[in-house]
Amino acid sequence: MNHEKLSKRLERVAKHIPKNSVLADIGSDHAYLPCYAILSGLASRAIAGEVAEGPYQSAHQQVQQTGLEHVIEVRKGDGLDVISPNESTCITIAGMGGSLISNILERGKEKLHGVKRLILQPNVGASNIRTWLIENGWELINEEILEEDEKIYEILIAEKGNPLRPYQKNRDSGIFLGPFLKEERNGTFRKKWSLEKAHWQKILKQLEEKGQSQDIDGKRAELVKKIQMVEEAIEE
16 A cells, blocks of 8 residues: 555544554545554554445455455444454544544444544544543543644544543633643644634624524524633633
């Protein structure tokens, strides 16, 4: 496999896979990530899970072309249905919405026995994942934010531990913006939330033009809270 096939986003996901992991990549698509993890010496064995027939066949083809059938098993199934408890030590789920990733984890909770690390890359809705991690005893240990092809992505890394440890300063703001990302406040973080803030301000203006109602007042209060959290994080 050409390493060029792995996007910058997936390379950054791979960076967090512990050495000698038994990797389960859920929604593996072409199985680029498991192949890369094996060839880079990050994983000793891998499972590529895919629910759709087309990507499942593409993953099979990629594993065969790379000659890794002896260490990568491609399985068809929904979410964590493709693994058994105590089978995997590291799970990656990348390229989906945060709500969908949270639902996959929730539906397959019993399959997480033996898993030491979760590496989750939501395209949107990372706060949904942070909330799920808190509620289920997973401690967020690191985060990344990056831009690729004019899209901004977040990567969340979690292990079993004290789920509230990263949120000592401001829990609501930490869940919404990311406690590690908020602390670092790099250029990509500032860009993402400056754009979001501008979008919310436009919506807020439209709501104000509509006048008052219980529904509008609730939306307005929610937007004002989000804008305040962003302003505090960017200006700290």
